[in-house]
Amino acid sequence: MSEHGSSTNTPPAFENRLAQETSPYLLQHKHNPVAWWPWGPEALAEAQRTGKPILLSVGYAACHWCHVMAHESFEEPDTAAVMNDLFVNIKVDREERPDIDQIYMSALHHLGEQGGWPLTMFLTPAGEPVWGGTYFPKTSRYGRPAFVDVLREVARLFREEPDKIGNNRAALMERLSAQARPAGRVVIGTRELDQLARQIASAIDPIHGGLRGAPKFPNAAIYELLWRAGLRRPLPNPPPQAGEAREGAFFKLVVLTLKHICEGGIYDHLGGGFSRYSVDERWLVPHFEKMLYDNAQLLELLALAHERTGDPLFRWRAVETVGWLAREMTTGEGAFAASLDADSEGEEGKFYVWSRAEIAEALGDADAAFFAQHYDVSDPGNFEGQNILNRLKDLPRSIEDEARLAMLREKLLIVRSKRIRPGLDDKVLADWNGQMIAALANAGAMLVEPSWIERAARAFGFIAQQMTRGDRLGHSFREGRLLYPGLASDFAAMIRAALALHEATGEGGYLNQALTWQRAFDANYANPQNGGYFLTASDAEGLVVRPAATFDDASPNPNSLAAQNLLRLAALTGDAQWRDHADRLFEGVLASTADNLLSHAALLNALDLRLNAAEIVVTGPAHAQFAAAALQLPFLNRIVLRAPSAEALARNHPAQAKIAAGPASAAFVCVGETCSLPVTDPAKIAEVVAAMRPPLTAG
Numbered sequence: 001m002s003e004h005g006s007s008t009n010t011p012p013a014f015e016n017r018l019a020q021e022t023s024p025y026l027l028q029h030k031h032n033p034v035a036w037w038p039w040g041p042e043a044l045a046e047a048q049r050t051g052k053p054i055l056l057s058v059g060y061a062a063c064h065w066c067h068v069m070a071h072e073s074f075e076e077p078d079t080a081a082v083m084n085d086l087f088v089n090i091k092v093d094r095e096e097r098p099d100i101d102q103i104y105m106s107a108l109h110h111l112g113e114q115g116g117w118p119l120t121m122f123l124t125p126a127g128e129p130v131w132g133g134t135y136f137p138k139t140s141r142y143g144r145p146a147f148v149d150v151l152r153e154v155a156r157l158f159r160e161e162p163d164k165i166g167n168n169r170a171a172l173m174e175r176l177s178a179q180a181r182p183a184g185r186v187v188i189g190t191r192e193l194d195q196l197a198r199q200i201a202s203a204i205d206p207i208h209g210g211l212r213g214a215p216k217f218p219n220a221a222i223y224e225l226l227w228r229a230g231l232r233r234p235l236p237n238p239p240p241q242a243g244e245a246r247e248g249a250f251f252k253l254v255v256l257t258l259k260h261i262c263e264g265g266i267y268d269h270l271g272g273g274f275s276r277y278s279v280d281e282r283w284l285v286p287h288f289e290k291m292l293y294d295n296a297q298l299l300e301l302l303a304l305a306h307e308r309t310g311d312p313l314f315r316w317r318a319v320e321t322v323g324w325l326a327r328e329m330t331t332g333e334g335a336f337a338a339s340l341d342a343d344s345e346g347e348e349g350k351f352y353v354w355s356r357a358e359i360a361e362a363l364g365d366a367d368a369a370f371f372a373q374h375y376d377v378s379d380p381g382n383f384e385g386q387n388i389l390n391r392l393k394d395l396p397r398s399i400e401d402e403a404r405l406a407m408l409r410e411k412l413l414i415v416r417s418k419r420i421r422p423g424l425d426d427k428v429l430a431d432w433n434g435q436m437i438a439a440l441a442n443a444g445a446m447l448v449e450p451s452w453i454e455r456a457a458r459a460f461g462f463i464a465q466q467m468t469r470g471d472r473l474g475h476s477f478r479e480g481r482l483l484y485p486g487l488a489s490d491f492a493a494m495i496r497a498a499l500a501l502h503e504a505t506g507e508g509g510y511l512n513q514a515l516t517w518q519r520a521f522d523a524n525y526a527n528p529q530n531g532g533y534f535l536t537a538s539d540a541e542g543l544v545v546r547p548a549a550t551f552d553d554a555s556p557n558p559n560s561l562a563a564q565n566l567l568r569l570a571a572l573t574g575d576a577q578w579r580d581h582a583d584r585l586f587e588g589v590l591a592s593t594a595d596n597l598l599s600h601a602a603l604l605n606a607l608d609l610r611l612n613a614a615e616i617v618v619t620g621p622a623h624a625q626f627a628a629a630a631l632q633l634p635f636l637n638r639i640v641l642r643a644p645s646a647e648a649l650a651r652n653h654p655a656q657a658k659i660a661a662g663p664a665s666a667a668f669v670c671v672g673e674t675c676s677l678p679v680t681d682p683a684k685i686a687e688v689v690a691a692m693r694p695p696l697t698a699g
Contacts, residue, residue, distance in 0.1 A: 014084045018091060022478040024425045025061040025093040029070060033080040036091045039100055041541070047088040047125035053158045054123035055087035055151070056132075058101050060094050061425035062276075062289035062339040064348050065135045066118040072138040073147045079138065082148050086155040087122075094119070095338055095429060096476045096483055099536045102547040108132050122154045127544045130154075130165055188590055188597075190232060190611055193604060196597055197229035201253055205281065209257030214281040218261060218274065220297035221552050221560075221601040226250045227304060228608045228636055232693070251308060258305050261298070262317045265388035268352065269375065270413045272317075272324030274298050276342075276554075284390055285383055288349040288422075289342035292329065293555045295321055296435040303443035304634055318443060322452055325436070331426060333466070334458035335477075336433050341423035351422050353386035354412075362415045363408055371408045374401070427478040430467055430486055433459055434493025435555065441500035445631040453504050460497055464513060471520040472537075485537040491521040492533075492561035499568045500635075506627065506642040511572055518569060518578075521562070530588030531581070532559040550589045556602030559589055563606035571615045571639040574653030582610060605636070612672060614638045614689045617655045619645065620665030622682075629682035630667065633689060 014035035018026045021038055029036055037043035047054050057074075059066030073079045083089050094101035094117065104121045107129035121132035131154065136147035145153075158165055200222060203211055210216040230250035261267065264283030266275050274295055275286035299321055306314035329337045344351040356379045360368040368377075374397065375389045376382055382390075397405070437456040444452030466482075467474045473486035473494060495514045502510035525533040527548050535547040535558065550559050563582050570579035586607055593600045614637060618626035623644050630640045643649050646659040655668060666678035667685050671692040679688050 014080075022481050023061075023093040023096050023427065023476075024423070024478075025059060025066075025095070026091055028061065028067075029074060029091055032070070032074045033077050033084075034074050034089050034091075035084045036089050039090055039092050039097060043088060043090050044125075044127055047123075047127075050088065051125060052086065052088050053125065053130070053155065054127065055083060055089045056092065056100075056104060056119075056121040056123055057089070058092045058094050058104065058119035058121070059117050060339070061423060062291065062341050063117045064287065064289065064342045065116075067343055069118050069120075069135050069147075073136070076138065079148055082151050086151055088125075095425070095432075096427070098489065099487060099540075099543065099547050102535060102549050103543060103545060104129055104132065106547075106549060108134075124165070129544070188594075188604070188607060190608075193225075193608060193611075194229060194232065196604065197226055197250060200226060200598070201250060204253045204257070206256075208282050209253070209260045210281075210283070212281075215277050215279045215287075216281060216283055217277040217554075218266075218294055218298055219601075220294075220301060221556055221605060222598070223254045223257060223301060224605050224636065225601045225608075226254050227301075227634075228605060228612075230254075231634060231637060232608070232612060254301070255305055255309060255311075258301060258314065259311075260392065262302075262313055263391040265383075265390040267317065267390075268324070269389045269391070270409050270416055271328070272320035272322075273328075273340075274321070282392060284392065285388060286349070287342060288352055290340040291554070292336055292338055292429075292432045293435050295325065296432070296439040297555075299436075299439040299443050300635075303446045304636070307446055307632070307634065315447060318447065319449075322440070322449075322455075326455065328424070330455075330459075331428060331462075333462045334455070335428040335462040336436050336459055337424055337426040338429050338432060339425045341425070344420050344422045349383075349388075351416070351419055353381075353383060353388055355381070355386060358415075359387075359412070362412055367404075367408055371405065371412075374405055427476050428463070428467070429476055429490075430463055430473050431475070431489035431493040431555070431558075433463055434490070434495075434497040437497035438493070438500040441497070441504040442635040445504040446635060453501070456497070457501060457505070460494075460501060460510075463494060471516050472524070473517065473520075485524070485540050487537075488521070488525045488533040488535045488558040488562070489555070491517055491525065492558040492565065495521070495565045496561050499565060499572070502572070503635075503640045504631065506624075514565070514569065515573070518565065522581075530592070531584030531586075532589050533562055550593060550603065551596070551599040552602045556605075557600070559585060560600070560602035560606050563603060564609055567606070567609050567613065568639055571613070572641050574650050574655065579610075582606075586610065609637055612637050612693070614692070615641070615670045616685065616689075617641045617643055617659070617668040618666075619643045619659045619668070620663070622665035626665065626667045626679075626682045626685065629685045633686055638689070 016030060016032060016034060016036050018030040018036050018038060021027060026038060092100050101119065105115050105119055108115055108119065108121065111131060113133055116134045118135055120134060120136060122130050124130060136150055138147055140146040205212045211219065260283045264278060266278045266283045266286040273290050276289050276291055276294060277287050279285045279287060299318055302314045302318040325336065331337060342348045354377065356372065356377055359371060359377055363371060371377065374395060375391060376393060377387045381387045437460050440452040440456035444450065467477050469484060473490045474482040474484035475486040475490050476483040495517050498510045498514035524537045527534050532550065550557055563585050566578045566582035570576060589603060597604065616630040616638060618630060623642055627640055627642050630638065643655065643659060646656050649656055663678055663680055666680050668678055669676040669685065669688050669692065671689060676688050676692060679685055
């Protein structure tokens with residue numbers, strides 16, 4: 001064999017082993033001329049048997065640049081021949097195996113490289129990370145090496161300079177293993193949370209919302225952190241304008257952001273639902289894939305914004321997004337699919353964009369002119385000669401205008417439905433479903449949309465029945481096959497979903513299921529080093545290291561969701577062990593994150609719940625009325641426990657004595673470590689909670 005591998009005229013025999021997988025992403029690569037292996041013991045054994053390094057390629061079905069690299073390199077026979085000759089090639093769907101993705105993405109960050117997908121990593125035959133990157137072009141350009149040049153150089157280093165490989169590997173492994181080691185005790189309280197909120201507020205784009213610059217992501221955990229700061233009622237920064245509530249500045253920044261997200265091209269104005277992110281600072285041009293988890297997090301923010309402002313825009317977008325969820329993302333069993341691809345017919349966004357002529361043909365000249373005025377449609381277009389529908393121009397619109405526009409949108413939706421659709425990744429992920437189930441329950445309760453809660457309950461039932469083995473959750477389900485065991489993210493999100501449904505409905509079965517899963521979670525995922533959780537189960541397939549990251553990515557970190565769950569379990573069961581566990585988690589994780597708090601926004605949101613939760617116990621014959629009033633409060637920091645009588649509570653529940661001695665029907669409200677007198681008028685619950693919040697301070 002030559003230094004550069006075998007001749008491309010006589011490529012070696014290969015076997016692509018992806019055809020038997022269920023992941024739509026892996027199946028997209030089953031016809032590549034690459035000898036792909038799915039991740040597993042067999043692939044690692046092959047690397048050790050041959051002594052070849054591993055080329056690990058991680059992506060997901062809705063990833064545009066994953067498709068580009070596949071087309072340029074993995075579908076190209078000459079490139080595939082080099083891959084097959086020099087490496088054992090493993091393909092991973094990051095949505096099925098976020099544990100694997102987390103390990104090697106973390107390694108890439110330690111190498112000083114920018115993370116993202118596709119993730120391309122080079123590993124020793126034992127699976128230890130050595131070097132990597134993201135997208136590599138077929139030919140060298142813009143300072144990026146050509147993919148084949150990378151392949152040959154890495155293979156040469158393995159053959160000719162094994163000492164460099166070993167030293168690099170040892171340094172990487174040491175840094176990966178040290179991630180979860182506490183760096184000391186850190187104390188963070190309300191003052192520190194407020195300081196961080198002010199810092200974030202100063203970084204918000206005052207014109208378009210979102211963090212300054214481009215691209216812009218719907219950073220839900222960061223916006224929630226600002227919203228919680230508003231709920232705590234600190235002095236605002238910047239100072240309020242005349243007539244503005246003193247605590248309103250933080251809310252104002254989030255509302256500004258949500259309005260632009262709702263009116264920009266990142267929102268699908270015909271079909272509903274939000275794309276992954278905007279490539280520009282105006283929220284105009286989206287990266288067109290739609291992910292279940294983004295829409296879940298935004299649905300909750302929309303409900304909060306509508307509750308506070310009364311702006312119908314936020315309710316419309318919430319209703320339309322749930323409509324999209326029902327129409328395009330719901331499986332036959334009632335669960336939710338993972339994502340919609342960005343591409344159709346080989347082009348990103350082709351399904352969603354319009355020419356001025358297409359709109360005229362669909363609507364007629366008069367209606368097309370009216371629609372174009374309101375949705376930024378022109379002959380030159382606003383995106384590569386086409387038009388991304390948006391309402392970023394603030395135009396006056398009457399009720400009659402809105403009704404006419406709704407009718408025209410429906411016509412265009414029908415026309416669009418005849419186009420070739422983007423691919424649907426229809427696997428059911430327990431963690432992403434858990435996020436959407438909780439969002440439907442929380443938003444449905446706040447906006448009084450009982451059908452949303454019913455939809456959440458149906459999806460929950462499918463996962464509880466079809467994606468479990470005993471008291472354990474699986475991670476991914478498709479075509480009758482369950483990927484098992486599940487991940488920490490599955491337990492954290494589904495426990496949160498169970499608790500949200502319990503609060504919304506009062507049904508005890510959801511609380512019992514949450515407790516069952518929490519005990520299994522603790523038994524199989526606990527990380528004794530920091531009081532939190534490993535991503536993988538103790539009996540899961542062995543990996544190079546057991547991932548235990550604590551930072552957020554596009555979704556809240558499982559440790560952050562777990563902390564909130566533990567606090568809610570403590571309030572709902574009256575068992576202080578759950579709160580003690582949450583305190584250990586906060587102390588252990590925050591000790592190692594003091595220098596990187598912004599990437600732990602979701603954990604800080606959980607800490608705010610610990611410090612400021614309003615625990616509301618409703619009791620008596622009229623407890624349903626009190627519960628309905630309590631559920632109108634922001635779900636971020638309220639916990640509602642329904643107890644028709646003292647006997648409905650556990651024997652040692654701290655509310656027992658109060659209920660027994662109180663009026664027939666009442667609400668008992670505690671904020672922090674202070675409780676109110678019984679509230680006998682449901683309409684007064686919100687007033688009492690507000691009065692119990694800490695007063696404004698200059699701290």
